[in-house]
Amino acid sequence: MTETARADDAGPITSGVVPGLGTVLAGITMVAMLVPVRRGVDDPVVWAGTILAAAAVLAFLVRRHGGIERTIAGPIAAGSSITVVLLTGYALNQGTTAPVSVPALSSTIPIVFVAFVTAGLTASVGVADYLGIGVGGLKRRTQQVVVLTAVGFVGLFAPYLTTPVVALPVLPFLDSFSEIQRTLLNQVVGQVGMALGTVLVVGAFLKLTDRDLSFIDLRRPTLRDLAWIVGGIVVLFGVLYAISLSMQATGVESADHATTQSAQNAPEMLLVLIPLAILVIGPFEELLYRNVIQKTLYETFSRAGAVVVASVIFAAVHVMAYDTAGLGAVIASLGTIFGLSIVLGVIYERTDNLVMPALVHGIYNAVVFTNLYFLVG
Template sequence: MTETARADDAGPIASDVIPGIGTALAGITMVAMLVPVRQGIDDPVVWAGVGFALAAVLAFLVRRHAGLERTIAGPIAAASSVAVVLLAGYALNQGITASTPLPPISTSIPVVFVAFVTAGLTAGVGVAESVGIGLIGFKRRAQQVAVLTVVGFAGLFAPDVTTPILAIPVIPFVESLPETELLVISVIVGNLGMALGTAIIVAAYLHLTDRDRSFIDLRLPTAREVGWTVVGLIVLLIALFAIDFIMQLVGVEGSEHATTQRARERPELMLVMIPIAILIIGPFEELLYRNVIQKSLYETFSRAGAVVTGSVIFAAVHVSAYATAGLGAVIASLGTVFGLSLVLGTIYERTENLVIPALVHGLYNAVLFANLYSLYG
């Protein structure tokens, strides 16, 4: 058990609370995975999801009522719940949603997606139980994740405000330009708006949390860190190919990034996106999601836990970029983003220098944009 976990241990009075929360979440997951069965969908993936959800329920129940060691119950519940996340995600990708109408609001809810979400939460509770985090520590971590998720989504939506502000003085000078040049300028202004919006969110967060610029890990790379940049880029590309290969092997289809659709229509814009990736996208996304969000998570999570949790937030905020297909395809693509984010998060955690993941991220995106131009140009 870590020192943080000891400090957060709520004692014997609250020793049943975390397993109780886990039991409730795992129970909801199991019920949600049973809905498609009740609807007549007899699929092995669904039944496997039900089985793993049941295993999580039993692990928490035995821990709570029969005194099973937390170091056994927690990992069983966490591993079983991760399996449900994968199975529910696969089921959604194959079109198994078990949509159920909700009469009060005249809409339906994809119940398998509910299982996907609650299984993810259950996995987190299982990890908390396995390392001995008490109720106080659990609440503190949950609150911090909620706050940093809001910060992450604020970074996503901030350009909607800053980009029009930057565009106002430019519009009179570009209205008469040809369409291609106008699109190029709009791309540049849009990305400058992203940079400005991200910088404002970061500055506001530092101010509200009584931090100063020393919180930003910005320095010239050492020779060792240059090596991390090269190796990191190679690992990131290998990870992309490996994830794509596995997805094709199991028949999972992802959704296209909005940039891919733009490249198909206007491939020349990718030539503009290459330097933008290195100078803006990589640095500012890493500033917010690694240096601010992941580093802040170090206060309450282990380093590995911060990398994983930060990557979940990073993947979640990319939902709008991949919302070009159905729910299952979007989840598959966000799974790829999550996997790649783990690599970037590990690079930042190892180097503690924002420059390195920013370079790796920017160069990685530049390679993808160059490939899109070669495909459609």
């Protein structure tokens, strides 16, 4: 679709439902941000987030009552809310969580994280309102995002079922292997299990959605495609460097990937992961998250929107891999993954060839693993 609304979205635009939903979400964000303020948190980041959330509320309210056009209210609400996402992420990283007790759950909820989530949703509604997407279109897109997010997480957990199957043939011989050999074998089995699980999930998705293998975008790279690979790798590391510099400048701490922690105890595993990054990790992750999820999103989102939404899903499924530190550090790491995923998504969107992002992703991971090996080896 294009950046404008579909014809079947036009009817509900004037109903005020979409700006009304935006008002509610922005209001929740504002109230959540007021909690640490009322508790005496004297942090300019929190105050700025509260003010910007209020600006989003005001933009939606005025828009709903006909005071300004959607082309003005939408960008104000979306821009304010995206900034709130960044501010709340920073606040969480610096330890400002404002926990609220939930007696029914016998636990607490970090209310600043609630603001982080609702601000992201508010930004989405602001973009939808700007594009003239009505309540029907918003519902359709939301349903698709929920389904494809579920597909992404099924792809994440599928290896827990397939890896034991892959391991069965080698189990009788484990006692004859040394500890290092078992470590290397575990990596091979784990990655083969991941590949098998991904293939099963993709196959099931194609079957359930009445698609065939022609949906998979595989073709031999041309010279132009090779330029995309080289350029993509350079841009990917450039984005990583820029994000790292900004984090250092602002004092943001990130979480280590679980592989990094494992490699400190057994650096030899990286010698196996380096080739597997190119042969397995890159191709099969891109198969699921770019060729299946991002391409399916083209049906209801603009291509640019599909790249962003697919990147959000891709970052979200990495939460377990980075669950090695506090909430704020995990969010910072997922933010990095989101930025890198945008690059991969653009490469796939521009080339319509799975080989391109698969190679860029795989080579990037291989370089990272190589560097890590020399650091901890």
